[in-house]
Amino acid sequence: MSLPSAKLQDVFSEPACEKNQSKDAKTRQQGCSKPLTPGAAAGGCAFDGAKIALQPITDVAHLIHAPLACEGNGWDNRGATSSGSALWRTSFTTDLTELDVVMGQGERKLFNAIREIKQAYAPSAIFVYSTCVTALIGEDIDAVCNHAAAKFGLPVVPINAPGFVGSKNLGNKLAGEALLDHVIGTAEPDDAGPCDINIIGEFNLSGEFWLVKPLLDRLGIRVRACIPGDARYLDIACAHRARAAMMVCSTALINVARKMEERWDIPFFEGSFYGITASSQALRNIADLLVRKGADPGLVGRTEALIAEEESIAWKKLAAYRPRLEGKRVLLNTGGVKSWSLVDALMEVGIEIVGTSVKKSTVEDKERIEQTLKEENQIFESIPPRELYAMLSQGKADIMLSGGRTQFVALKAKTPWLDINQERHHRYAGYDGMIELIHQIDLAIHNPIWRQVREPAPWDSHSAVEHELTSTISVSATGHAGEKFTSATANAVGLG
Structure with missing residues (x-):
C-alpha cells in the first residue's frame, strides 16, 4: 500500500x-x-x-x-x-x-x-x-x-x-x-499514577538519559515512556496514561507530543537536559505540569531542594575548569536542540561561542540562540566545509564541537575536535553530564598532540635549512671578490 x-x-x-x-x-x-x-x-x-x-x-x-x-x-x-x-x-x-x-x-x-x-x-x-x-x-x-x-x-x-x-x-x-x-493507546497499565510522565524525542545516546532518570526517581516521578530511547513496546503502548510530557527534540517527534495532548490531554513543554540551568528548568517545568494535573503540590518544593543540592555540587566541580577554559573559543557545527542548549551550557562556564549552525533547528531554537549570542554573524544556517576549514585554520576557534561528518575538516586544520552527535561515546545530559562535557573539552584543548602537530615536521625543517645553506653556498661561490668555493668555505658554513 x-x-x-x-x-x-x-x-x-x-x-x-x-x-x-x-x-x-x-x-x-x-x-x-x-x-x-x-x-x-x-x-x-x-x-x-x-x-x-x-x-x-x-x-x-x-x-x-x-x-x-x-x-x-x-x-x-x-x-x-x-x-x-x-x-x-x-x-x-x-x-x-x-x-x-x-x-x-x-x-x-x-x-x-x-x-x-x-x-x-x-x-x-x-x-x-x-x-x-x-x-x-x-x-x-x-x-x-x-x-x-x-x-x-x-x-x-x-x-x-x-x-x-x-x-x-x-x-x-x-x-x-x-x-x-x-501502538500508543493499545494497552492499559495497571499502575498508572499522578506523577507519570513521557519523555519524547530522547534517544538515550551513550546512555545519557540514565544520568537524568535517577533525579526523577528521587522526586517520585516515574517515566512512563521514553520515546524512543531505551523504551519497551509495552511502555509506548501505555504512554497515553502519562500526566505530562517533555519534548526534547521537537524537529523529530513534535507531532507525537501535540496529538497526545489533543487525544489524551497530556500537556507538554519543550526543554533540554544539556547544561546546569537548562536541566534545572526542565525539572521545574515537569513538576509544575504534574502539579497542575493533580500531583501533590509539595512536589514543587522537593524539586527546588533537589535543584539547589545538585547545582551546588556541579558548580563546585566546574569551578576547577574555569581558569583553564575561560575565554576559550568554541565553534558549534550541529543542529536541533543542541544548537541552543549547548550554547547556554558552555557560556555558563565562561567559554566563548564564536559561531553555531542552526541546521535542523526550529524557529524557536533560532530565537533562543539570537537572545543569547546577540550577534547575527555568529549564527549560520550551515557552514560549507571550505569555510569551516578557513575559520579553523585561521585560528578563530580553539575547538570545534560537531558530528563525525566534519571531524576531518578540524583534523586537517590541526584543531581540537569533540563529537557531540549520535556517535559519541560520552554522556553529556544532566548535571553530571555537563561536568563530563567540560572535562572532555578541557582534555581535547589541552592535549599536547595539538602543539606537536602544529610544529614543522623534522623533514620540513631539514629542507628549510638545506635550502638556506645552498643559497649561502651559491653566494659564496660567486662572491663580490670573485673567490672560488673551496673546502675551507664549506667548513665555514658547516658542511665540511
Whole structure:
C-alpha cells in the first residue's frame, strides 16, 4: 500500500511546528519541507529517518522489506543504549532479489520473514519498514502485517516511510504517526499514577538519559515512556496514561507530543537536559505540569531542594575548569536542540561561542540562540566545509564541537575536535553530564598532540635549512671578490 497523500499533508501541516506556522496560508499548504528528488538521499531519506526514530525501542524486531542494500550496513548504527534487550541492535531484512520482484514473491517472502523472526527471537513486536523498491512495486505491507498479527498473535506494525517521499526529518514524523496509529493507546497499565510522565524525542545516546532518570526517581516521578530511547513496546503502548510530557527534540517527534495532548490531554513543554540551568528548568517545568494535573503540590518544593543540592555540587566541580577554559573559543557545527542548549551550557562556564549552525533547528531554537549570542554573524544556517576549514585554520576557534561528518575538516586544520552527535561515546545530559562535557573539552584543548602537530615536521625543517645553506653556498661561490668555493668555505658554513 502506498503512503496516502492525506497522511503526508497532515505531517507537512503540523500545527505545533513554529516554522510552519510562520508561513502564510498558501505557502503552508505546500508543506513543511521540500521532498527530495527520487533517488537522492542527501542528509538521509525518509526511511532512514523512520528507522532512526524507532530503532532504539529495544525489544522490537525491526524488519526492512527491501533489497539488501537498504539495510546492509545498518547494524548498531546509532549510539543509543539499552538497559535490557539487545534485539534492536540486530537488523532484519527480507533481502528482495530481482527474481522476487519479477515473480511477485515479495509479500510471501515478507510473511515468511515475520514467521521466522517470531519463532527464533520471540520479540514483543515486529516493525516492518517499507522502502523505495517495495513501495514502487506496490507491496501491500499493511495487509501482510494485519494477516501476520492475527496469525501469530503478535503486534506487527507497518512503517510506511519509503525513502523517496521526502527527507530524513519527514521520516522521523512518519515514524511518530505509525506509533500514534498502531501502538500508543493499545494497552492499559495497571499502575498508572499522578506523577507519570513521557519523555519524547530522547534517544538515550551513550546512555545519557540514565544520568537524568535517577533525579526523577528521587522526586517520585516515574517515566512512563521514553520515546524512543531505551523504551519497551509495552511502555509506548501505555504512554497515553502519562500526566505530562517533555519534548526534547521537537524537529523529530513534535507531532507525537501535540496529538497526545489533543487525544489524551497530556500537556507538554519543550526543554533540554544539556547544561546546569537548562536541566534545572526542565525539572521545574515537569513538576509544575504534574502539579497542575493533580500531583501533590509539595512536589514543587522537593524539586527546588533537589535543584539547589545538585547545582551546588556541579558548580563546585566546574569551578576547577574555569581558569583553564575561560575565554576559550568554541565553534558549534550541529543542529536541533543542541544548537541552543549547548550554547547556554558552555557560556555558563565562561567559554566563548564564536559561531553555531542552526541546521535542523526550529524557529524557536533560532530565537533562543539570537537572545543569547546577540550577534547575527555568529549564527549560520550551515557552514560549507571550505569555510569551516578557513575559520579553523585561521585560528578563530580553539575547538570545534560537531558530528563525525566534519571531524576531518578540524583534523586537517590541526584543531581540537569533540563529537557531540549520535556517535559519541560520552554522556553529556544532566548535571553530571555537563561536568563530563567540560572535562572532555578541557582534555581535547589541552592535549599536547595539538602543539606537536602544529610544529614543522623534522623533514620540513631539514629542507628549510638545506635550502638556506645552498643559497649561502651559491653566494659564496660567486662572491663580490670573485673567490672560488673551496673546502675551507664549506667548513665555514658547516658542511665540511
